[in-house]
Amino acid sequence: MGAEHYPPPWFSVAPMMEWTDNHYRTLARLISKKAWLYSEMLAAETIVYQTGNLDRFLAYGPEQHPIVLQIGGNNLENLAKATQLATPYGYDEINFNCGCPSPRVAGHGCFGVRLMLDPKFVAEAMCVIAANTNVPVSVKCRIGLDDHDSYNELCDFIYKVSSQSPTRHFIIHSRKALLNGISPADNRRIPPLKYEYYYALLRDFPDLQFTINGGINSIDEVNAARLEGAHGVMLGRAAYSNPWQILGLVDSAVYGAPLRSITRRQVLEQYQVYGDSVVRMYGLKPHIRDVMKPLLGLFHAEPRNVVWKRKVDAALLRCTTIKSILEETLGEIPDRVLDAPLTEVPSGSTDTFIKAKSLLPPPYTVSEEELL
Template structure:
C-alpha cells in the first residue's frame, strides 16, 4: 500500500490498537540503497509502532541484500518481500511484485540473501498464482522452493491470483475470485510453515471467523485504512483477548495532533505537511453523523491551515460530541457463511482439512 500505510497512518493505527502488527508501505530496495544518506525519511519510525514489519520490493539480489543490511539498523520485527503487487509500475517495468512468482528459484535466493543480512524473521507476501500459473500444485511448488532455499517460514497469502495485463491494481483486488480453499490446504500441507490469510476480509467478525476455521493470522489492508475505528478498534479484545482501549476519537485526535505538529517540516519545508498528516484521518468518522460535512470542511480548511491543531479546531465542530467522545463499541457485523464449510471448498485431492492448534493470531495492516 504505497503512499498509504506510511508513518502517519501507522501512528494513528497504533493509537487505536496496541497489539495489531503493522506493515510499512512497500519500500523499493533501490530507494534504500541510493538514499542511504537520508534513510530516516524512508525507514525511521516511533518505537511505539512495534511490532512492525518492513515490506521491501525488488528483483536485484545485491540491492535486496544491501537494502536489508541498511534497514536492519532500524530494528524492525520482520522483513517481508512483496511478491504480490500487480501494479504495472512494479510487476511490469519494475519486474518485481507479483511477477516474481514466475521464478520461485529467484525468490528463494532473494529470501536467503535478505535473511543473511538481518537478524529478524523474514516472510513473503504473494498471491495464489499469476495469470495462467494458478493451480494449487504450482502454488505448492512456489512455497516449497522458497522454504527449501531460505529460512522463510511465514507467507502472507492473498487468496486471489493476479492478472498482469487487462486489469488495473484495483480490479486485481476484486475481479479474480477468492479461493480460500487454497489457503486452508496450505495449512495442512505445510505444517511447519506459518500462513497469514489476506483478501476479501472487511470486518473484525470475518477475522475472528477465519481464525476459528484455523487461520494462523489474518491481514487486513484497505478495510483497516477505510474504516480504522471499527476495524482496528476491536483487534485487541477480539483477536488478542486484551482489554479494549477506552479512548474516544477526540482523545485519539489529541494524541495524533501532538505527533503531527511535532514532525511537521522534519524533512524540509513541505515534508510532511498538513495535508499529508490529515490524509489518514479522513476515514476516522466512517458512516458517522457529520462525516460528510467534516470532509467538506476539511477540503476547504486544508487550503490555508498551517498546523494540524488549527485544522482540527476549524473542522471538528462538524462532528457531534456524542461521536467524538464515545469509546470504542462493538459495531462490526458478521457476514454469515463467509467462511462456512471451508473443508468443502478444498480441491478433491486435498480434502479432510482439520483445524488443529495454532499460534496466537495477529491482525496486520497492509495489502496488495
C-alpha cells in the same frame, strides 16, 4: 525487542503503497496496541540510493512495534544492501513483496507478483535478506497470476521457497493477479477469491505459518477465519478507511484484552501533537495534507462525516498546523460521536470459511522433479 516479545500476528494491517506510511501507522497504534503493522513497500533501490536520507523512509516511533518492513526488488545485491541499511532501524520482521500487480512494479520493474514465476530467485532473495538481518523473514504473494493459477503451481512456489530458504511465514492474498493491463484496484476485485487454496496450504504445509489476506473487511470475518484455523488474518483497505471500528476492536475481540476506554477526541489530541511535530520535517515534506490523510476515515459512516471532510479539504488550503485544522473543523462532528467509547461487536458467521474448507483441492504431492 524481537517478534517473540510481541503478541502473535493474529491480526495485521496490509502494506499499502502511499497508505500505510508513518502517519497512518502512528494513528493505528493510538487505536490498537496489538495489531501488527506493515510499512509501505519500499523498493530496495530506494533504500540503497537514499543513504543520506534514510530516516525519511525508514524511521518510525518506538510505539509502532510490532512492525514489519516490506521491501521489493529483483537484484540480489541491492536486496542485501537494503536489508543491511534497514536493520539498524529495528523492524521486527522483513517481508518480501511477491504479490504487487501494479504495472510500475510487475511491469517494467519485473518484480512484485511476477516473481512467483521464478521461485528459485525468490528463495535466493530470501536467503540474502535473512543473511543480512537478525529478525524473521516472510513472503507476501498471491495464489497465482494469469494462467499460472493452479493449486499445484502455488504449492510448487511455496515448497521451493520454503525448502531452499529460511522462509517459514507466507502471507497469502487469496486472489490471483491479472497482468493484462487492468488496474491494481481491479486486481483486488475482479479475480475471484479462493480461500480454499489458503486452507489447503494449512493442510499440506503443517510446518509453515500462513496469514490469510483478501476480501476480509470486518472483525467478525477475522474471527471467523481464525475459528476455521487461519494462523493470522491481514486486512488492507478496510483497516485504513474505517480505523475506529476495525482497529479499535482488534485488541479485545481478537486478542482478548479488556476493551480500551478511549475516545476519538483523545485519539485526535494525541495525533495532533505528533502531526504538528512532523509537518515539513524534511524540507517541504511531509505536506500537511499527507499528515491529515489518515484521519479522514476516523468518522466513517458517522453523522456529518461528509461535511467534516469537505471542511477539512477547504482548511488545508490555508491552515499550516494540524491543530488549527481540527479547531476549525471538528465542530461539525457531534460531541456524542467524539466522546463515545469503543463498543464491542457481536460474533459473526463462519459460513464463508466453512464453505471454503469444503472445497479444498486434492492434497499436494511433491513431484520427483521438484525433489530433484
